[in-house]
Amino acid sequence: MKTLEELCFSNTYARLPASFYQQVAPTPVPNPYLVGFSEEAAKLIELNPQEFQRPEFVEIFAGNRLLSGFEPIAMKYAGHQFGHYVPQLGDGRAILLGQVQTATGAVWDLHLKGGGQTAYSRMGDGRAVLRSSIREFLACEAMASLGIPTTRALCVIGTDMPVYREDIETGALVLRMAPSHIRFGSFEVFAHRGQTDHVKILADYVIQHHYPHLRHEANPYLSLFREVVSRTAKLVAQWQSVGFAHGVLNTDNMSILGITLDYGPYGFVEDFDPRFICNHSDEMGRYSFEQQPYIGQWNLSALGSAMLSLIDREEAIASIREYPEIFNQAIDELMRAKLGLQHSEAEDTSLWQKVLNLLAEQKVDFTNFFRQLGNFQTAEGANKEPLMRMFPQPEPFRAWCQTYRQRLMREGRSDTERKQAMDRVNPKYVLRNYLAQIAIEKAQNKDFSEVNRLLSVLQRPFEEQPEMNHYAQPAPPEYRHIVVSCSS
Numbered sequence: 447m448k449t450l451e452e453l454c455f456s457n458t459y460a461r462l463p464a465s466f467y468q469q470v471a472p473t474p475v476p477n478p479y480l481v482g483f484s485e486e487a488a489k490l491i492e493l494n495p496q497e498f499q500r501p502e503f504v505e506i507f508a509g510n511r512l513l514s515g516f517e518p519i520a521m522k523y524a525g526h527q528f529g530h531y532v533p534q535l536g537d538g539r540a541i542l543l544g545q546v547q548t549a550t551g552a553v554w555d556l557h558l559k560g561g562g563q564t565a566y567s568r569m570g571d572g573r574a575v576l577r578s579s580i581r582e583f584l585a586c587e588a589m590a591s592l593g594i595p596t597t598r599a600l601c602v603i604g605t606d607m608p609v610y611r612e613d614i615e616t617g618a619l620v621l622r623m624a625p626s627h628i629r630f631g632s633f634e635v636f637a638h639r640g641q642t643d644h645v646k647i648l649a650d651y652v653i654q655h656h657y658p659h660l661r662h663e664a665n666p667y668l669s670l671f672r673e674v675v676s677r678t679a680k681l682v683a684q685w686q687s688v689g690f691a692h693g694v695l696n697t698d699n700m701s702i703l704g705i706t707l708d709y710g711p712y713g714f715v716e717d718f719d720p721r722f723i724c725n726h727s728d729e730m731g732r733y734s735f736e737q738q739p740y741i742g743q744w745n746l747s748a749l750g751s752a753m754l755s756l757i758d759r760e761e762a763i764a765s766i767r768e769y770p771e772i773f774n775q776a777i778d779e780l781m782r783a784k785l786g787l788q789h790s791e792a793e794d795t796s797l798w799q800k801v802l803n804l805l806a807e808q809k810v811d812f813t814n815f816f817r818q819l820g821n822f823q824t825a826e827g828a829n830k831e832p833l834m835r836m837f838p839q840p841e842p843f844r845a846w847c848q849t850y851r852q853r854l855m856r857e858g859r860s861d862t863e864r865k866q867a868m869d870r871v872n873p874k875y876v877l878r879n880y881l882a883q884i885a886i887e888k889a890q891n892k893d894f895s896e897v898n899r900l901l902s903v904l905q906r907p908f909e910e911q912p913e914m915n916h917y918a919q920p921a922p923p924e925y926r927h928i929v930v931s932c933s934s
């Protein structure tokens with residue numbers, strides 16, 4: 447495990463032509479302090495977790511001091527926002543400090559969000575508020591613990607600098623990590639300006655550093671696109687399987703690596719509702735929970751268009767057409783596992799779709815239902831009370847249970863074994879909005895204990911942690927209608 451000064455950097459993005467980014471250092475902030483930190487994330491970059499306690503750590507990740515390997519830049523990109531092309535976005539408040547190389551050869555971007563203005567800030571102040579920084583920090587680490595590809599987060603730093611949104615708020619910074627923060631929009635920005643040479647440079651870079659196994663394919667660019675299609679389809683299927691809604695699926699928030707990127711007004715659905723809209727600014731519900739699979743494909747079309755100087759149009763279309771099948775296969779597999787099924791039968795899709803319909807009709811808690819389903823007993827006449835109680839009108843669910851029971855009988859697995867398998871895929875703990883909100887309210891009063899306690903619960907989402915039971919409760923009435931919007 448290394449000290450900060452011992453980290454090795456290999457800043458390959460900064461070796462791309464200057465038109466890919468702006469060289470810009472973070473703008474210092476007054477009186478930074480440590481709010482939250484992830485030891486798991488520190489391990490990924492081989493950083494000794496003791497380093498969190500050093501005053502230099504806080505200074506560095508507040509953007510007040512640079513490590514000698516840093517070459518800070520703001521990345522240029524564009525994107526389709528709510529369906530409309532915006533020619534230039536870019537890191538308006540995030541700065542890629544440097545890329546850490548580990549002993550195993552892994553590379554991690556250290557990406558500081560809230561670090562001050564850049565050439566891409568447009569009208570923005572380059573800053574982030576404490577609430578959204580805590581939300582992003584917790585989401586990164588919670589999603590990773592659920593086994594869902596995502597950016598990671600090393601820490602949240604607060605500061606005495608006021609930030610002006612609808613109200614005056616506490617300013618903060620979050621240090622994100624990922625093998626890359628390249629977005630669909632990183633391609634779009636050059637394609638829409640006719641800079642096809644830049645599109646090629648970027649594609650070559652992505653293949654060299656992130657998809658090296660595609661280098662010797664007959665058409666590496668088409669293979670790259672096809673793999674992004676596949677990874678995106680599988681990622682969205684994983685979101686659907688845990689009830690996660692991203693909230694702002696603009697193409698600038700879509701990762702070329704197929705990882706979850708840019709957590710703003712995201713949400714985990716509680717009382718199941720396929721039309722769940724977690725982003726208060728999304729009036730039309732473009733990014734509602736049930737739209738995500740389609741939006742994934744729509745966004746891939748935008749990426750495909752941006753790559754047309756490298757790949758044949760017909761082949762691009764054919765790749766995009768593969769998306770629904772990849773998605774359907776992935777979601778089927780995930781949902782079968784959630785029901786505790788090992789083998790596949792033709793009727794399985796309708797089995798899980800039916801139960802989702804029941805959850806929606808009767809507003810049953812998505813996470814708690816699947817966790818509780820693990821206790822289902824196949825013996826004739828076994829007590830199903832705790833499950834039945836989740837449904838205000840249990841009759842239709844009782845009927846579903848008959849079919850489910852017969853289906854389980856054909857699996858030939860013991861109840862105990864099935865429960866163990868189900869508990870490994872149906873989390874007990876997810877990042878419910880109100881849990882984040884309580885941690886945020888405490889942090890706003892300088893009590894950071896809840897941020898770190900919540901983090902530790904969410905880092906073991908599949909474990910019972912009986913002393914933490916209350917973190918598995920649905921939102922209490924006073925927290926049911928918290929609104930999150932794009933303001934951050």
Ligand code: AMP
Binds near residue numbers: 572
């Ligand atoms: P987002 O909605 O967070 O994905 O951001 C969309 C674009 O707006 C990105 O280019 C951000 O860098 C930029 N942006 C968002 N908030 C700010 C801010 N406070 N200051 C500068 N740029 C921002």
Ligand code: MG
Binds near residue numbers: 698699708
């Ligand atoms: Mg974004």
